[in-house]
Amino acid sequence: MRAARLLTLLLVAGCSVAPHHKPAPTLQVPAAWRAAPGGEGVVARNWWRSFGDPALDALVRRALDNNGELRIARSRLEEYRARVRVAQSASLPALNLSFGPSRARAIGPLGQPVEVTSVAGSVQASYELDLFGRIAATLDAARFEALSQEAASDAAALSIAANTASGYFNLLGLDAQLALARATLASRERSFALARHQFEVGYSSRLEMSQAEAELHATAAVVPQLERAIAQQEQALSLLVGASPGPVARGLPLLEVRLPAPAPGLPSELLRRRPDIAQAERLVLASDASLAAARDQLLPSIRFSASLGAQGGSVARLLRDPVELWSVGGSVLAPIFDAGRLRAQADIAATVRDRALFAYENAVRAGFAETENALAGIDGLRRQLLEAEARSRAANEVLRVARNRYANGYASYLEELDAQRTAFSAETNVLQLRAGLLAAHVDLYRALGGGWTPAP
Template sequence: MKRARPAPAAALLAAVLIAGCAAKVGPAPQSTLQTPAEWRTRVGPGSDARPVEQQWWQAFGDPALSALVARTLEHNGDLRIARARVADYRARVAAARASQLPSVTGSASPTRTRALAYNGVPYETNLFQAELQASYEIDVWGRLANLTDAARAAYAAEQASADAAALSIAASAASGYLNLRGLDAQLELALATLKLREESRELARKQFEVGYSSRLEWLQAQAEYQAAAEQVPQLQRQIFEQENALSVLSGGNPGPVPRGVPLSGLAPPPVPGGLPSDLLRRRPDIARAEQNLLAASATLSATRDQLLPSFRLTAVGGLQSTVFSEFLKDPTHLWRLTAAVAGPLFEGGRVQAQTDSAASARDQAAYAYENAVRAAFAETDNGLGAIQRLREQAVQNDARRATAAETLRIARNRYRNGYASYLEELDAQRTLYSADVLRLQLKTRMLIASVDLYRALGGGWSR
């Protein structure tokens, strides 16, 4: 008894029913992000006057600094890894896009067979055939397009990640160089102070030898000289380590770093302008978080559509002959054209679980985007606040240093004229030296704070 074949309408109805079984997706999370209208701190009249320059490190006016940053951006090992990852994701986009195109394969197979005839007599046959097969999936539901969109968004996120790495490494190189110039200035101050301590020690020794002062004053001058001498190798060690760190950061071996403008000739560039909303397009890490969100959303759409039926067309054409000469001249032409509809009937909740996982990844990407924006707001506000507070501290330090210098002048005159002991002059020397060291440190910190602000503002990077 022959079985009845299912009618084409029944197959179509089955496909429609399957299409109604698409995986369920929960709603996207509601954003709680609010962009402030302005920064909490306004620094100077130039706050809204100029945008961030693309090569912002040139604003410091030091050719050695600019050369170091350029060398670092070209040879840094982490940036090379980031660029290689960008090339990897670019290839993934090409692979995803290729899945939307037809695929064509070809094959050729000569076959010789020995078999038994119906009467038990063995015989041998030859078969020469060549075949060309083409297949194409009709992207009715947009699943393949969503996968391609996800790959493109992931590629864009990786590009933004490489840009964020370049911005961070450029800032590290600039900050490291400025810190090195600050250490150089501190070493110069320590050497100059050591020379003055040596002169004071010799004066105290001579006055002790002639009986003008006590041995205690001479020993105190000796101790003060030794304390100043102790600072020199400590600063030299810090300079040595900072040079090695910068050399490795710029892709070289540990070694010296060329210097340019001294710390006294460096000045913080004008504070660049911009509103909080500008960060949404000026920071590469925010762009990376945004592209990750787009990639997660596209992946979710593609995962959800796995329950929907797929439509595929297959065409096969070939040549076949039992004689090789006929295969070349007049072979038999064969062909086959197939249209197939396939869809899952039972998969144990696998696709729904994958869809739930993809939805969770989308939600995580959304929250990560909000966190990146809020962190950018905080970093920029902190940078502006740091510059303002460091300026205020520098004003107080200038007043303190002027007072300490005048105190030392009076104490030295009193000691020279015999009205006071050497302890007063030593104490005044310590106070002035402390103010001078802090002055150099504040200058260095203000320069580095400018670098941090440029990095927080996106460093001139723009989509």
């Protein structure tokens, strides 16, 4: 009686573990965006089509089909789905078949060596009764981990699509700048030829000719710089779409690409729009289930087993007149003393759960910040582009007047050169801001989750 009581006390002591409370939440969801009003905001899954460029659509589709990082992410997702099947198998009975002949020599009852030949076959079955839910918790953890990998794969696809669109718009911006640089270079060549002719006939000074020559070489140096940047951007896009380095097809010119108007919606809606936030949330659920499974390791486990077989001296005897063998049994395994190993494993699982919670809050805050930055970027770049376009118009008017004054002898050629530099800089700034504004719209689509919705 005393031994039974002692055993009961040891079981209770071995199964007890202090509760692992979740850390207090610190996340606060803002009621509205600072840079834009709230309201309904629905982003299409194929959001890149809103720019109206068929070449961009084809490029993004190629990237989503062939990108190497996405193929790795999809392979990893299949791995975690297989892990779910592994965890699910623990909740079902296991059946094993064994068959084999044997021959042995032993000492008989009279001290003489005896050789025995036997052939045996059997079927064994085993099953663990999930009385305390450990197997179910392990299965839940595997399922949530697979769901988190599914969201991670979707997040990778969104990132690849956004990077492809941003790279494409950067390429269009470089194309436009190269066309402007080449047109300006042709104008500089004509200006230098005129300045040299006027110097040779004595109508202008060497200073004006030298200034025209310097401006010609400065503009000529911009062309190979832009050509190199275009080649590098094409290689980057080729890598994104899973292709060998080569030219990238263009569609609309930079200034003809449509500027969409995505609505941000409410901040609270962002929590179910972004795949990275869903990934972090599912990892919290997975770690919570893993903690439950780790705590259940401290509880007894109950196993049942059974086997049915036959044995004979030969295959013929096994089939004709076998000796039937069978066994049925069960076992209860309860941890009593393991030097704190199981408790430490539960503590480790609790810290993993806490880190998953902190990572989820960080992911949500990062989503809010990225959306605010994208909204502020679009607003600022749009206003900046309006001012840059006004400056470009004014600079071109200054250039027109300076040319007329120089042609009529009212000003020196240096005045026209200064006007040319200002106009070229202003037009280049407009093209850079236009490409930047398109990229800012891509950033907003990325921040809003790219039209992602969780799979049912």
